[in-house]
Amino acid sequence: MTGPTLAILDPFSGIAGDMMLGALVAVGLDADWLRGLPDALRLAGVRVRVQEVLRGEIVCWKVDFDIPAQPHGRGVREIHDLLQAATGVPGVVLARAEQVFQVIAEREGEIHGVPPEEVHLHEVGAVDAILDIVGAVWGFHLLGVDRVHCGPIQLGDGFVRAAHGMLPVPAPATLRILEGLAVRPGPDGSGELVTPTGAALVKVLSSGPPPHEYVPRRSGFGAGTKDFPGRANALRLILAEPAGPVYDVDREPLVLLAADVDDATGEMLAAAADALREAGALDVVLLPTLMKKGRPGSRIEALSRPEHADRLEALVLERTSTIGVRRSEVLRRALPREILTVQVDGHPVRIKVVHTPDGGRRAKPEFDDVSAAARALGRDPRLVSAQALAALDAAD
Structure with missing residues (x-):
């Protein structure tokens, strides 16, 4: 590819860590490298199986792990120590992987009322999650991906049996992880389609929805465990380039929303600003200003991605006393972080x-x-x- 490499996730049938690994293999990740990942992470006795399968008459890549009996679950601290002892893992991969685990631990801890450091991933599930998370983060790195985007995530429906009993789909911790991302329920009868690992990978890696235009260069499918009749349970991954010279990985077109109010308390304005941030605003500021007849007022400005602007504009009108919102297009250069x-x-x-x-x-x-x-x-x-x-x- 000649320009920045974009990875676009299309989770039309949910998302999980093994689906992401399969999709990475489908677009060029070396399957032999993936088979060697347990050795790099010093996970003794683990075997990786990579094979082509059909899902809804579509050829997909399926990744499975054969994991020996494990002595106990692993907490965040133990996973940190394991990653630090791994062989040859780039520092940026370690950092991103630890961030994914931290997101899972924090959201699980919030749901179950325990500190993140006391959350344990149970036995085999811990090894699965380690391989999924490190493999996915490292895989994108090896493919030279500059930015990951993700479309709306299909959630599934019904209930799922977990260690804590029957839970609605998506499971509470998974839904907490997905806050701020675009999702949609269903399809009917599909059960659980999104795992905490898949949700956390998107939360940490994704820069937002796909661009309106892009040039696809390669695509493939990673298979899920379920096999629905007549419908593909798979994750599509597209490697692409920006559609034109305007796009720059350090600059992006955004929308600036602004409104002036002179009859709201500071508490009400602060609450409106918090609501905008929770709804996806990239930044919200409150500025003092002078209104008509010299009345002191406040200007609320919200920075938004274009696809979120209508929703945030409506929120400004709902949560403040303004009767009008100004909209302008801006370019933001954000330093890599x-x-x-x-x-x-x-x-x-x-x-x-x-x-x-x-x-x-x-x-x-x-x-x-x-x-x-x-x-x-x-x-x-x-x-x-x-x-x-x-x-x-x-x-x-």
Whole structure:
């Protein structure tokens, strides 16, 4: 490919980690490399089976793991130690993979009322998840993908039996992970189509919905475990290039929504701003301004991707007292960034790392994580922040 490589996920029949691995093989990931992944992760006795199968009369690639009996489940800390001991895994892959596990642990912990560090992935499921997550993140890296996009995710329907009993589809933790992503229920009779692993991979890797135009270069299907009569249970993956010279991986066309109000309290404006962020706004700011007859007022500005602009515009009209919203098209250049997770005496701290045009970088620990670790350790947050940055430097 001559331009940036886009990976476009089409989860028309849900998404799971094994489906993503199969789809990656279908578009060019080396199956022998995938078979060697357990050895790289020091997962003894695990065998990877990669084969072509039919799903709804479509040729797909299916990935299965033969996993020996496991002694116990694994927590986030154990998975972190396992990944750090792995052989030859690029640092960016390790960081993204740990971020995916952290998302799962946090959302599972919220649902079941336990701290993320106490969440365990059970036995075989833990090995499955490790191979799915590291394999998918590393696979995109090996294929040279610059950006991942994901279309609306088909959720399935009905109920699923889990360790905690019968749960509605999607399972509560899975739905919590999917917050902020485009989803749709059904089709009827399909059962569970989205796993926590698949949802978390999309949450961390996806840059949003697919672009309106692109040039497909290669496509393929990863098979799901279920085999519905007359309907393909598969994930389609498209490798593509942007459709024209305007697209730049560092710049993207966005919509700026703006409205002025002079009869709302600060609390009401703050609530409206929070609602916009939860609904998918990329950024929301409140600015002081002067209205007609010199009345003090506030301007609310929301930055949106084009496909979300109508929904956010309606939300501004619903949640504030304004009677009009201005809309303008803008171009945003966003510096490349990644979220890395380090450990400060056993407590995870996420760090946002931004890469500057001159080749340098800036790093800032997430204050929520710093604050939580500081409380648990009885330390000054400034010290915890400095320790997190030192851990990041040591990891390099």
